[in-house]
Amino acid sequence: MNPRLTAFGHQLIEVHVWLRGRLEDLRDDVDAYFAGDGPLPRDLRAHCLSFCSALTRHHTGEDRVAFPEIAEEFPELRPVITQLKTDHNRIDWILGALDKLLAGLPDEPDQAARTRVIAELEGLSAIMETHFTYEEKKLLTVLNGLDVPGWRAERPDFLLVDED
Template sequence: MHTRLTAFGNQLIEVHVWLRGQLEDLRDDVDAYFAGDGLLPRDLRAHCLSFCSALTRHHTGEDRIAFPEIAEEFPELRPVITQLRTDHNRIDWILGALDKLLTGLPDEPDPADRARVVAELDGLSAIMETHFTYEEKKLITVLNGMDLPAWRAERPDFLLSDED
């Protein structure tokens, strides 16, 4: 029997830890910008786009690759997958709102913008945390038990970080 170095569920947790760290880095950059000693808005937006792209790639990979496999093998988890996909849509909406806010920031920080940007980051952080926790609770054991040679041969997008 061939064993994986790291089970798929554990790899998912690693990606979630990495994405949490990326969001924290973005939050730090936003705080620095509003303190007047951070990135210019275009660089802040580029950082946001990089994070948003990674999060979107992760969720799109789950929707297209992981969830169909799980639903096929474990039909009782279909309601869980539906909830997770709903979360993905909510997260996409928040990412769009955050991008729009960051695109409109002036070179000089305006304190009036801070509350709106921080509110979007807080909302994103809250939904990401509840989403990741729920997903890990419901799917890690299932993913760790799955043996998909194609995933071993080439890690699917939902199991990749930009460090891979």
């Protein structure tokens, strides 16, 4: 088997690790803001938009590229793909709610805003973790075994990370 092919599932794990780290960075910035020594609200929102766009790119790439390929090759995994797509929609909704909360933050932190933002971040973290774990458990071996010439030629969006 081609070593490049073997890596697709492992590349997915690397992307998930990277996304978890970006969420942790955002959470650290939010905590610093509410402690009074962090970035301004507009900077928090920019950080959030960067993270959100990376996560959205990953999920959109899965929905448009990976999942159709997997469903074609492994029809028995279609219910898994349906669940993963449902998770993507839930995550997208949470990202939108988080963006709205960060866009409305006052220059001076307050407890009510903190409670709302932290609740959204905790919800996002929980669903991301269960989603990533489920996806890795169900698709790692499948991804490692797929032979998709286009993926060998150019790394698909769902396997990309941004340079830090």
